[in-house]
Amino acid sequence: MLNSLLIFGEIILAFTGVILSFKFFEKEGVFAWVCVATVLANIITAKTARIFGMDVAIGTVLFSTVYLATDIISEVYGKQESKKAVKMGLCANIVFILASQIALIYVPSEFDYAHSFMKDLFGLNLRISIASAVMYYISNLADVYLFDKLKQATNGKHLWLRNNVSTVLCNCLENFFFIFLAFYGNYDLKTVCSIALCTSAVELICALCDTPFLYLAKKISK
Numbered sequence: 001m002l003n004s005l006l007i008f009g010e011i012i013l014a015f016t017g018v019i020l021s022f023k024f025f026e027k028e029g030v031f032a033w034v035c036v037a038t039v040l041a042n043i044i045t046a047k048t049a050r051i052f053g054m055d056v057a058i059g060t061v062l063f064s065t066v067y068l069a070t071d072i073i074s075e076v077y078g079k080q081e082s083k084k085a086v087k088m089g090l091c092a093n094i095v096f097i098l099a100s101q102i103a104l105i106y107v108p109s110e111f112d113y114a115h116s117f118m119k120d121l122f123g124l125n126l127r128i129s130i131a132s133a134v135m136y137y138i139s140n141l142a143d144v145y146l147f148d149k150l151k152q153a154t155n156g157k158h159l160w161l162r163n164n165v166s167t168v169l170c171n172c173l174e175n176f177f178f179i180f181l182a183f184y185g186n187y188d189l190k191t192v193c194s195i196a197l198c199t200s201a202v203e204l205i206c207a208l209c210d211t212p213f214l215y216l217a218k219k220i221s222k
Helices: 001-043 060-077 077-106 115-153 159-183 191-207 211-221
Strands: 048-051 053-059
Touching: 001 048, 001 060, 001 077, 001 115, 001 191, 001 211, 048 159, 053 060, 053 191, 060 115, 060 159, 060 191, 060 211, 077 115, 115 159, 159 191, 159 211, 191 211
Parallel strands: none
Antiparallel strands: 048 053
């Protein structure tokens, strides 16, 4: 019950964070959010939790905010700026991967207490981060292009339709392939399929919840 309440609270908090970043820092704030959210999501998504009776990777909500962020940029500033945000997020991912792995190479001092914990986390996170970086880049670029094509096809109307179609399709497909790349071998096939399906269900909820926030961002932009 606690986890189910927590995820709704996190959805509201995280999507509100995107809107506040846009309101106070405009385009640059949303760019910064994309970078920070992708790195944090990579770290925490190694943990799974039982939500609505399903095993879900808890980085799901933060990953979802990136789609909201790129859709805001696409709607207000255009496709090219949104592509730039996606590339900045990829660079942040690469920096995180390199920095975390270099940190593990250092020989710890006799007084160190963190190395073993970092090794457990970042050792597992290397595979997760690489899988995430690959699927993040592919899926978010696909979202940018699909959102733009739908915008052209609808003459800039039906924002809710453009947002939901592009986000749901790209978000769920990205999540499904990411779970397999990140966790297959650590878990058996049945467990991986279960996590992928359950996390995709939560991704769907997140995708539907972000529509009001996108309308709010458009209102702020005016």
